[in-house]
Amino acid sequence: MIDQHKTLSEKFLKKGFWLYLFSFIIAPIGYIIKIIISDNLSVSDMGVLYAVISFITLVSAFNDFGMSESIKYFLPKFTKEKRYDKVKTIIFYAFLTQMATGLVLAGFFFFGADFLAQNYFEDPKSGNILKIFSLYFIGINIFQVLSTFFMAV
Secondary structure, eight states: OOOHHHHHHHHHHHHHHHHHHHHHHHHHHHHHHHHHHHHHHHHHHHHHHHHHHHHHHHHHSSTTTTTTHHHHHHHHHHHTOOOHHHHHHHHHHHEEEEEEEHHHHHHHHHHTTHHHHTSSSSOOHHHHHHHHHHHHHHHHHHHHHHHHHHHOO
């Protein structure tokens, strides 16, 4: 039993180390990118960019339908029981659900970009930014399923 706790604590320390290491690496890189972007854009353009990013991030939080939590709960359980067929099934359904809702919402963002730019953001420049970030929205869904899978394993 003590060996099990030792291995769990080692896992926790190793994963925590990598998490904090990459967090400390990413934060300055993000700040440098923000400086480079703000040098080339006006203050209003930066506001529009961050408004679109915030909008996409807000919607992506509700796009999950609890699939990440189900992967985190069931994947270690099924892996421990050596039920790899169920692992495959849960990954398939999580990916299918994420991609279906992601494609529908990305289509809404892409085809409704001009409407949202005019009525929600009240800036015509945000339409093109929203079309670009609709592709990002699809990518973030794929990343979310994969990162949750690797965290659960």
